[in-house]
Amino acid sequence: MERARLVTPGGVNSPVRAFTAVGGTPRFIGSAAGARLTDVDGNEYVDLVCSWGPMLLGHAHPEVLAAVHEAVSRGTSYGTPTRPEVELAEEIVARTPVERLRFVSSGTEATMSAIRLARGFTGRDVIVKFAGCYHGHVDSLLASAGSGLATLAVPGTQGVPESSTALTVVLPYNDRAAVTAAFAEHGDRIACLITEAAAGNMGVVPPEYVEVGGDTGGGAPRMSGFNQFLSETCRRNGALLVSDEVMTGFRASRQGYWGIDGAHEGWVPDLMTFGKVMGGGFPAAAFGGRADVMGMLSPEGPVYQAGTLSGNPVATTAGLATLRLADESVYDHLNAVADTITKAAGAALDEAGVPHVVQRAGTMFSVFLGLTQAVVDFEHASAQDTAAYAAFFHAMLEAGVYLPPSAYEAWFLSSAHDDAAVETILVALPGAARAAARSAKGPA
Numbered sequence: 001m002e003r004a005r006l007v008t009p010g011g012v013n014s015p016v017r018a019f020t021a022v023g024g025t026p027r028f029i030g031s032a033a034g035a036r037l038t039d040v041d042g043n044e045y046v047d048l049v050c051s052w053g054p055m056l057l058g059h060a061h062p063e064v065l066a067a068v069h070e071a072v073s074r075g076t077s078y079g080t081p082t083r084p085e086v087e088l089a090e091e092i093v094a095r096t097p098v099e100r101l102r103f104v105s106s107g108t109e110a111t112m113s114a115i116r117l118a119r120g121f122t123g124r125d126v127i128v129k130f131a132g133c134y135h136g137h138v139d140s141l142l143a144s145a146g147s148g149l150a151t152l153a154v155p156g157t158q159g160v161p162e163s164s165t166a167l168t169v170v171l172p173y174n175d176r177a178a179v180t181a182a183f184a185e186h187g188d189r190i191a192c193l194i195t196e197a198a199a200g201n202m203g204v205v206p207p208e209y210v211e212v213g214g215d216t217g218g219g220a221p222r223m224s225g226f227n228q229f230l231s232e233t234c235r236r237n238g239a240l241l242v243s244d245e246v247m248t249g250f251r252a253s254r255q256g257y258w259g260i261d262g263a264h265e266g267w268v269p270d271l272m273t274f275g276k277v278m279g280g281g282f283p284a285a286a287f288g289g290r291a292d293v294m295g296m297l298s299p300e301g302p303v304y305q306a307g308t309l310s311g312n313p314v315a316t317t318a319g320l321a322t323l324r325l326a327d328e329s330v331y332d333h334l335n336a337v338a339d340t341i342t343k344a345a346g347a348a349l350d351e352a353g354v355p356h357v358v359q360r361a362g363t364m365f366s367v368f369l370g371l372t373q374a375v376v377d378f379e380h381a382s383a384q385d386t387a388a389y390a391a392f393f394h395a396m397l398e399a400g401v402y403l404p405p406s407a408y409e410a411w412f413l414s415s416a417h418d419d420a421a422v423e424t425i426l427v428a429l430p431g432a433a434r435a436a437a438r439s440a441k442g443p444a
């Protein structure tokens with residue numbers, strides 16, 4: 001780590017890896033297989049980060065590796081169209097509501113390009129996002145709410161000029177009144193609203209469902225989800241809805257969060273963004289959506305977008321192998337393991353007297369310590385007890401379980417999390433809960 005810090009700011013190539021939020025020194029991982037990471041000192045950990053989401057099938061899955069080895073043996077990049085990128089695009093089109101898509105190399109590039117396309121398609125300039133939703137480090141999306149709810153945003157970090165966030169409106173997640181007010185104020189200028197399909201970057205905070213009257217037949221009340229509401233609001237105002245599934249895509253369910261929410265009638269995103277799982281552990285991401293909107297993209301249309309390594313044959317081969325292997329049985333397994341771990345974590349925290357809230361979005365989940373009410377937005381998520389989480393994290397690490405080194409992250413599982421891996425987690429939880437109790441603040 002000392003050598004790393006000399007040559008790289010913070011010793012890391014993405015800030016959350018530095019353990020800043022939990023203290024201590026990051027583990028340098030030398031290899032990984034299945035559900036386990038091995039650090040360069042030979043210590044083994046059951047991995048609940050899974051490279052921040054991508055490793056849906058676990059590390060070094062033999063069939064994914066075989067496909068990658070075969071692809072690499074034919075060269076690694078040609079800068080021309082290739083077969084795997086078409087096949088991966090077809091697989092994504094078959095699983096999601098997107099009609100056409102384009103590959104890029106990171107989630108950041110996907111959301112950046114989707115916003116440019118939405119602006120080009122609508123001829124409008126303002127964009128709307130939610131506090132606590134992360135869409136990568138795009139200048140216009142690293143924004144914090146301005147002085148009033150419907151006012152334009154201010155930069156969320158140094159280095160972003162005010163002019164880059166002056167066309168962004170930042171609203172509280174799940175707040176329908178704030179969305180309505182922002183569209184009343186800026187409606188005819190809003191090009192798009194971008195939202196995580198279910199928020200995963202402030203911990204897991206799903207979109208809220210409310211009863212809207214009437215019933216669906218069997219006496220069940222008709223429900224409207226926050227995403228449906230956003231879709232209707234965008235449609236009424238001539239804006240596009242961009243549903244960011246970089247984290248949830250092919251992860252929350254086989255069809256992403258869309259597959260869960262799609263059970264509820266009445267909304268289709270105009271554009272979607274994907275990353276993580278669809279790259280099978282390689283840098284690959286995509287944005288896609290309505291055929292008429294995607295037709296605006298260069299070279300068919302006037303909105304420019306490009307990339308030297310976009311649709312890279314090795315990355316798309318890894319993604320294709322991953323998605324083809326990820327059938328319903330994988331998600332059934334992930335859901336069953338998520339049930340077991342969330343129940344055990346809840347029981348251990350109850351036993352230790354630590355207030356907590358566990359939230360799920362399909363197979364994804366996270367645990368908020370120090371809270372007792374369901375978390376619906378970033379302000380509420382920010383009231384969690386991060387010191388208790390740091391104690392919990394380190395106790396789990398000592399016991400051989402690698403959790404996200406931040407309280408604001410989802411816990412990720414893989415199909416390789418077998419009974420032995422789950423057992424390691426179950427054995428570790430009670431001691432970690434007691435460690436959290438020792439540093440807990442009490443309920444917020």
Ligand SMILES: Cc1ncc(COP(=O)(O)O)c(C=O)c1O
Binds near residue numbers: 248
């Ligand atoms: C929802 C969401 N969108 C976009 C991104 C950015 O993706 P990348 O880190 O590949 O740039 C992330 C990364 O965590 C994400 O979770």
